[in-house]
Amino acid sequence: MKQVNSWTHWQPLKEIVLGNVFDENFFEDVEDPKLRDSLQKIIYETKEDLNGIRKTFEDLGVKVIQPDKKWTHDGSINPYESFGHFLEHAKQDKTLSILKPMITPRDAYCTMGDELFMLWGYGPEMEKNGSHPLDMFECNMTLVNDMRKNIFKKLGPFTTEKFFENELFEDPNAFDMNMKFNRANFQKYVTETYTFDSPCITRLGDTLLVDELHTKGFIEWYDKVKPNNRHKKTKVAIGGHNDGSMFLPKPGVVLSAPWMKKSFYDEVFPNWDKFIISNPNGSFQKEMPKEFQNLAYQRRTMDWYVDGKMDYKPLTNFVDDYLKKWIGCMEETIFEINMVSIDENTVLSLNYSKEIHNQLKSVGIEPIYTKFRHRYFWDGGLNCLTLDTRREGGCESYSL
Numbered sequence: 001m002k003q004v005n006s007w008t009h010w011q012p013l014k015e016i017v018l019g020n021v022f023d024e025n026f027f028e029d030v031e032d033p034k035l036r037d038s039l040q041k042i043i044y045e046t047k048e049d050l051n052g053i054r055k056t057f058e059d060l061g062v063k064v065i066q067p068d069k070k071w072t073h074d075g076s077i078n079p080y081e082s083f084g085h086f087l088e089h090a091k092q093d094k095t096l097s098i099l100k101p102m103i104t105p106r107d108a109y110c111t112m113g114d115e116l117f118m119l120w121g122y123g124p125e126m127e128k129n130g131s132h133p134l135d136m137f138e139c140n141m142t143l144v145n146d147m148r149k150n151i152f153k154k155l156g157p158f159t160t161e162k163f164f165e166n167e168l169f170e171d172p173n174a175f176d177m178n179m180k181f182n183r184a185n186f187q188k189y190v191t192e193t194y195t196f197d198s199p200c201i202t203r204l205g206d207t208l209l210v211d212e213l214h215t216k217g218f219i220e221w222y223d224k225v226k227p228n229n230r231h232k233k234t235k236v237a238i239g240g241h242n243d244g245s246m247f248l249p250k251p252g253v254v255l256s257a258p259w260m261k262k263s264f265y266d267e268v269f270p271n272w273d274k275f276i277i278s279n280p281n282g283s284f285q286k287e288m289p290k291e292f293q294n295l296a297y298q299r300r301t302m303d304w305y306v307d308g309k310m311d312y313k314p315l316t317n318f319v320d321d322y323l324k325k326w327i328g329c330m331e332e333t334i335f336e337i338n339m340v341s342i343d344e345n346t347v348l349s350l351n352y353s354k355e356i357h358n359q360l361k362s363v364g365i366e367p368i369y370t371k372f373r374h375r376y377f378w379d380g381g382l383n384c385l386t387l388d389t390r391r392e393g394g395c396e397s398y399s400l
Contacts (some may be wrong), residue, residue, distance in 0.1 A: 006111040006391045007205050008398075010250045010341040015063040015390035017134065018054055019103035019380075021046050022069055022078065029084040035314045042306060042374055046103070049372045053385070056370045060342050065389070067133035073100035073325070075108055075118060075133060086322070100325045102133060104380045105387040106243075109134065110198035112208070112231065113395060119198065199241035199384065202248060205396040206231055209268065211238040234268060243383045247337040250344035251398050253363050255337050255356065269400055275359045277337065303327045305376040328379030338381025340388070342368075350375060350382050 024043045030036040054064045072078050078099060080086040090096045102108065110117045116134065202209040212235040238245050238260070247255040254265060254274045265274050304327040309315050319327065336353040347365055349356075350372045360367050375381060 003114065004111050004116045004389050005114050005394075006203070006388045007113050007393065007395050008203050008391065009248055009388070010344050011391040011393040012343040013060075013062050013341065013388055013391050015065065015388075016057060016340070017065045017067070017105045017109075017387040017389055018050060018057070019101070019105050019385045020050065020066045020069050020071070021101040021103050025082070026080075027083050029082055032314055035318060038306075038309060038312065038315050039318070042377060046372075046374050046378070049370075049374070050103075050385075053370050053372065053382070056348065056368065060346070060348070060368070062342065063390075065134075067102050067105070069101070071102040071133040073102050073104065073108060075102075083322075090322075097325045098322050103378055104384040105133075106198050106384050108198075109387050110201065111387060111389055112201070112203065116389065197241060198387075199243045200238075202242045202246075204248070204398050204400070207398070207400070208233050209236055209242065210234065211236055211240065211242055213237050213240075236264060236268065243338050243381070245337075247339055249339070249341050249347050249360065249365050250363075253365075255359065257337065271399060273363065277353075277355060277359075279355065303329050304379065305330060306374065327377065330376045330379040335375055335381040338383045339367075340382050340386055348382060 021043055024040040024047075026043070027036055027039040030039060050066075054066070057064050070077050076099070078101075080089070080098065083098075086096070086098055108119055110119055118134075200211040208231045210233055236242075245257050245260055249255065252272050254269055254272050256265065256274060256276050258276055258278060260276075265272075304319065306315070335351045336349070336356050339347045339349045341347050345365055346368060347360060348368050348370065350370060352367075352369055357367050370382075372380075372382070372385070
């Protein structure tokens with residue numbers, strides 16, 4: 001059994017969880033051979049790059065754990081053996097989408113000190129056998145999940161009558177009772193109130209830096225559960241994932257995207273060296289051809305991108321129809337600062353930026369690079385693709 005111990009983002013890294021994807025043969029029965037090849041190529045190259053990331057970590061002395069390819073993003077087991085099997089079910093329920101593989105474990109789990117919390121999954125497989133992708137860890141993984149599970153159990157089927165009968169919500173303003181109940185609004189409320197995203201929390205020893213806009217219920221949850229009762233909490237209004245706005249490679253150093261207010265850093269990190277990145281989307285702009293920019297405006301979004309494939313209608317239609325849960329909003333993700341510290345002197349990154357490279361070198365940090373070709377499809381940088389579960393050291397206090 002392995003014990004979690006991860007109090008910061010920079011103490012010497014000893015063990016990390018790396019995401020995984022389904023096998024290429026999941027799409028074997030897609031009838032269009034060109035479309036099938038395109039889908040399988042994305043999976044094959046993703047697996048190839050994950051293997052490269054794994055080897056880089058291992059060469060740096062870090063133990064790597066990968067969940068089995070059967071697990072999905074929400075911590076349940078993939079219920080479909082193939083795309084054909086999925087289509088059989090989709091004929092009965094047109095709202096179905098293929099569940100996302102567990103490629104970004106950071107979104108589904110959170111390490112805080114010596115505890116690991118499960119944030120999302122609750123499926124029939126888990127209730128049946130009590131298993132989850134990281135059940136090798138001897139730690140508390142169910143506190144957050146249990147809250148959602150109990151709410152869903154109380155609610156039963158998604159019906160208006162059940163919703164009103166159970167009077168689930170203590171806050172009368174939390175839901176517009178005059179508005180017709182629907183699953184999307186309920187899911188949004190439960191997500192914002194009873195769960196939080198791990199990337200919205202930055203760990204600094206005995207202090208947690210928490211985005212209060214995107215994780216509305218975290219402070220209340222933490223105060224109620226008191227998982228280890230050793231953290232102070234600092235609220236910050238980022239409005240999304242912290243790891244898409246700033247990176248703390250070691251004590252005393254902050255790398256930040258330019259939209260973060262200087263007053264925030266002056267208040268939270270008054271004595272730290274602050275490096276503001278002038279062009280955090282540099283590589284994004286270099287890699288995106290002008291044709292794609294035009295296409296993005298046509299589609300009214302830049303949710304995902306695969307080089308040379310965005311004008312291939314069968315693929316874009318397939319993603320829109322069946323893979324909506326696989327993609328995010330990649331134009332919001334800043335991969336240049338979505339990095340992982342090996343220790344205070346070394347960081348691992350998916351992307352070279354001359355500006356950031358030079359800034360890191362100026363404070364004695366050596367950047368190491370590895371590739372992930374489909375980061376704009378999966379909407380995930382290196383921090384998203386991983387979950388640091390064991391670092392040397394304990395709960396320290398850092399001068400902010």
